[in-house]
Amino acid sequence: MSELVVDTRDFQDIRLLYPKGFINAHTVRVFEGELQRTVQDGLFKIVVNCSGLSYIASAGLGAIMGSIEELRSNGGDLRLANLNETVANIFEILGFNHLYRIFPSESEAIESFLSGSPSL
Amino acid sequence: MKGKPTLVLQVPSETRFLVLIRDVAKKMAEAAGFDEPTAGKVALAVDEATTNVIEHAYHGASGKVVEVRIEDRDSELCVDVIDTGDMVNPRTLPRVDLERYASERRTGGLGVHLMEKIMDSVTFRRSARRNVCCLVKRKH
Numbered sequence: 593m594s595e596l597v598v599d600t601r602d603f604q605d606i607r608l609l610y611p612k613g614f615i616n617a618h619t620v621r622v623f624e625g626e627l628q629r630t631v632q633d634g635l636f637k638i639v640v641n642c643s644g645l646s647y648i649a650s651a652g653l654g655a656i657m658g659s660i661e662e663l664r665s666n667g668g669d670l671r672l673a674n675l676n677e678t679v680a681n682i683f684e685i686l687g688f689n690h691l692y693r694i695f696p697s698e699s700e701a702i703e704s705f706l707s708g709s710p711s712l
Numbered sequence: 713m714k715g716k717p718t719l720v721l722q723v724p725s726e727t728r729f730l731v732l733i734r735d736v737a738k739k740m741a742e743a744a745g746f747d748e749p750t751a752g753k754v755a756l757a758v759d760e761a762t763t764n765v766i767e768h769a770y771h772g773a774s775g776k777v778v779e780v781r782i783e784d785r786d787s788e789l790c791v792d793v794i795d796t797g798d799m800v801n802p803r804t805l806p807r808v809d810l811e812r813y814a815s816e817r818r819t820g821g822l823g824v825h826l827m828e829k830i831m832d833s834v835t836f837r838r839s840a841r842r843n844v845c846c847l848v849k850r851k852h
Contacts, residue, residue, distance in 0.1 A: 595731065616763070617767065649759050649760060650825075654822055677749060682753075682756065682826070686822065686825065
């Protein structure tokens with residue numbers, strides 16, 4: 593079984609990412625690759641649906657931080673949805689919940705983009 | 713005999729072994745009496761310490777050894793992550809400022825910050841040409 597696979601889906605100009613597995617220093621390049629591919633595709637609005645993510649280490653958080661400026665400077669953002677308790681806890685420990693918008697569900701994250709709700 | 717036996721794990725300095733170290737650390741933390749969410753966080757701190765060794769002490773070289781010693785003491789769990797690579801003192805790194813961090817597009821240095829948030833004590837020392845990162849989590 594792969595340690596991380598990232599499925600993708602587009603909804604209008606929003607790229608939905610579905611990481612399945614875990615993100616650490618070993619698997620982060622897969623995740624980073626999808627973030628970079630999204631920007632190369634000219635899409636700057638990303639929803640990461642974390643329902644299949646068992647845990648995330650600092651390498652994954654670094655990948656998010658490394659992409660956010662480019663996304664926001666192009667009118668987009670990276671928003672997160674469906675975090676399990678473990679992942680939510682890591683975000684809180686680092687204060688990421690004050691830097692990134694986190695939603696209970698994917699549909700709410702999508703809706704926030706559609707309604708023009710700003711980034712934090 | 714005071715305390716319980718120490719578990720010693722030696723793995724190659726390759727990131728593919730991080731998941732193994734994490735799984736073992738989590739199980740040991742649970743066996744030491746920590747609840748599952750806390751054991752998961754302790755395991756993450758050990759993952760971060762090991763990642764630091766691979767990336768900074770060994771500069772990504774794969775032919776080295778990382779040793780992880782996990783000891784269940786009466787009042788605390790102690791994890792030593794040991795390498796024979798270059799001495800890296802994360803204390804010399806500037807403190808992580810998340811707002812600035814994002815705007816400067818930095819993507820490293822979060823690991824030590826996370827370790828310090830999770831554990832009660834994180835110390836680094838150099839002993840007999842070995843670097844030892846000692847992580848301690850108190851039980852109460």
